[in-house]
Amino acid sequence: MSNKAARNLFILGSLFFFAIFLGLTYDTMGKLDKRAPEITEQVNAGKMVWHKYDCIGCHTILGNGSYFAPDLTKATERKPKGYLKRFLMDPKSANPNASMPKLGIRDEEADDLIAFLDWNSKVDTNGWPPKPILAAAGGVAGKELTEGQKLYQSLGCAACHLIDGIGGTTGPELTTVGARRDRAWLIGHFKNPEEYVKNSAMPKVEAPEADIEKLADYMITLK
Amino acid sequence: MSIKYQSQKIAEYFYTFAVVLFLVQVVVGIIAALQFIWPSFFILNFNTIRTLHINALVVWLLTGLMGATYYVVPEESETELWSLPLAKLQFWATVVAITAVVLGYIWMGLNPQANSPIMGITPLNEGREYIEAPRWADVLIVISVLLFLFINFMTMLKTKKWTGIQGTLIGGLTVLALMYLPGMFYTKSMVKDQFWWWWVVHLWVEGAWEVIAGALLAFMLMKVVGARREVVEKWMYIEVGFVMFTGILGTGHHYYWIGTPGYWLWVGGIFSSLEPLPLLFMVWDAFRTTREARNVENRAGLYYTVAHAIFNFVGAGLWGVIHTLPQINKWTHGTQITTAHGHLAFYGAYVLLVLAMIYITLPAIRGVKAFNASRAFQSFWWMTISMVFIVLTITGAGMVQVYMERLMGLDYVAVKANYNMWFWILRAIFGVGFLIGVGIFVIDFFRLGKEPAPAVTAAPERL
Structure with missing residues (x-):
């Protein structure tokens, strides 16, 4: 191949692939709005x-960013909005172990930011982030889950609490909660956390009385 | 070694600024590494430190490449620069603008409210990774780059030599300037924001910059081993051609999970899997060209050139291709695996490239016949060994993170603060090793040719 032929291959080939890329970009731009909810004034704010x-x-958001702190694509699915708002405005008041600094985010800004994060959580991301294999498997090693364990999963308690090393770290660890609390305390606390723990960031457990009792029964087995 | 055209000396201005920013980048990098262990270490938060770390990187590499271009174009065109005073103006304007941007970042880091939007635009920091520079700075950067391109183009027009090397170099730089524009408008949708943002980031580092690297590699092979122009230029065209054929549609590997249609999984998966190939050609090209070389005067230059080709392939190629398929990327996307790839890719593809250009052109600029290369080798090994271990520790952290967070469902913070702590500690230690290497290089940069020439120009080879 002569140098001139190699040069022409480089230039024309690059233009060819760039033209395909432009075509795909045009097609993608027409499809993006259908793959995400409408952008309200608040989402934009x-x-x-x-x-x-x-x-x-x-x-990171949608997986892109700085990898120093959690990905926020599904933040509003994983944490109650009340907790998020409190955390954004003063992280350590919501979670004493938080390493995020208090940036001075105002009340209204926090609401807008949560609306923005909520919009992101509803974007069709081709199934990302994937459900963790272990959590998706549900029962471990063929063992049937108790009613209380099922409720613990379905109510999303593990988003904030840790049992035997699995779960979130924003709330207190529950591995030995049964040794610390009795059934009545737990039931009362589920119904109204702030009455039992001053300034608690935990939302009220919205479930029928019977389920709350089953959840408390599960908690007291944790010793 | 000496320069043929006096205006080539302008390159040293750019190199000096680049070297200073390199040192800044690595110092703030160590602060960032310590913040992984103690998040509240230092008066500036991690986001400001990280912004400084990656912006210093991009800017010092760009100014280094600008300096290299001001050296290459007069040599290839066989004439003085079209206007040296204008080139000096471009240099000082760039320094002033960059300094202002950095001060803005620090101000915002100390007082986040200072970045409150004015007429819908954040005045100090755009809050977009890599292109944090605010809109007013974007405009100044574009003016600076246009002025730079204009001066070089007018120089080429003086003699109309149109050699392959300078044509490809200016072509790559023009694409670089054009690809800055998609990052300069606001979109309400975060999906579109990231879509266009990748045009800038990906088409820079895996497109335009690799084209520039290909052109400079050809130039350096001619300089250090006296390779024949016809041969190096032909291989250059083939290499940069394949960079573009695979890299342009390879952008698709960033469009898997950000809200874009599913066909990008196919486009990105197929084309980005091929992206390491042109980088492998470059390694083969460097070895084939230099294997037969005898009596190489500038051994440091040769060393850095070949190392650039190798680590470009390992860092940008191998460390990228391991997580580029959608089936794997689904689990690794947004984890420390990406950080590991970023570090080795930038080091191999661009840090070593600019350092190689400095070692090849600086002795000529300073009119040095022979220089003692021992510091060049020392700094190379300190930097390279440290960087390899930095990358291995972050890769290890990424594997633990993928397994525990993504597969098992553990909390992000639990994995980062407990299971990965040893990796962060080791990474910080190797970071200090890297800083030592950079320190040796900076000393060498400022003293090269200013010390008495070594008594023996080249130590006898022991084989």
Whole structure:
């Protein structure tokens, strides 16, 4: 191959592939709005808050960003919104172990930011992030789950609490909660956390009385 | 070694600024590494430190490449630069603009409210990874790059030599300038925001920058081993051609999970799997060209050139291809695996490239006949061994994270703060090793040719 032929291959080939890329980009642009909810004024205001505080300097969203702090794509699915709001405005008041600094996010800004995060959680991301294999498997090693264990999973308690090393770290660990609390305390606390723990960031457990009792029965087995 | 055209000396201005920013980048990198262990270490939060770390990187590599271009174009065109005063103006304007941007980041880091939007635009930090520079700075950057391209283009127009090397170099730089534009408008949708953001980031580092690297590799092979122009230029065209054929549609590997249609899984998976091939050609090209070389005067230059080709392939190629297939990327996307790839890719593809260009052109700029290369080798080994271990520790952290967080469902913070703690500690230690290497390099940069010439120009080879 002569140098001139190699040069022409480089230039024309690059233009060819760029033309395909432009075509795909055009097609994609026409499809994006259908794969995500409508963008309200509040969602857009929340995006500006996201940029203003340079959130991406620590977090990732849709998996892109800085890998220093949790991915926020599904933040509003994983944590109650009340908890998120309190955390955004003063992280350590919601979770004393938090390493996020208090940035001065105002009340209204927090609401906007949560609306923005909620919008992101509803984008069709081709199934990302995938469900963890172990959590998706449900019962472990063929053992039937108790009613209380099933409720613990379906109510999403593990998003914040840890049992035997599995779960979130934003709430207190529950591995030995049965040794610390009795049944009545647990039931009362589920119904109204703030009455039992001052400034608790935990939301009320919205479930029928019978389920709350079953959940408490499961908790007292944890010793 | 000496320069043929006085205006080539402008390259040293750019190199000096680049070297200073390199040192800044690595110092803030160590602060960031310590913040992984103690999140509240230092007065600036991690987001500001990280912004400084990656912006210093991009800017010092760009200024290094600008300096290299100001050296290459007069040499290839066989004439003085079209306007040296304008090139100096471009240099100082760039320094002033970059300094202002950095001060803005620090101000915002100390007082986040200072970044409150003014007429819908955040004035100090755009809050977008890599392109954090605010809109006013974007405009200044574009003006600077256009001025830079204009000066070089006018220089080429003086003699109309149109050699393959400078044509490819200027072509790559023009694409680089154009691909900055998709990052300069606001979109309400985070999906579209990231879509266009990848045009900038991906088409820079896996497109335009690799084309520039291909052109400079050809130039360096001619300089250090006297390779024949016809041969190196032909292989250059083939290499940069394949970079573009695979890299443009390879952008698709960033469009798997951000809300884009499913066909990108196929496009990105297929084309990005092929992206390591042109980088492998470059390694083969470097070895084939240098194997027969005898009496190489500038051994440091040769060393860095070949190392650049190897680590470009390992860092950008291998460390990228291991997690580029959608089936794997589904689990690794957004984890420390990406960080590991980023570190080795930037080090191999661009840090070593700019350092190689400095070792090949700086002795000529300073009119040095022979220089003692021992510091160049020392800094190379300190930096390279440290970087390899930094990357291995982050890769290990990424594997633990993928397994525990993504597969088992453990909490992000639990994995980061407990199970990966040893990796962060080791990474910080190797970071100090890297800083030592950079320190030796910086000393060498400022002293090269300013010390008495070594008594024996080249130590006898012991084989």
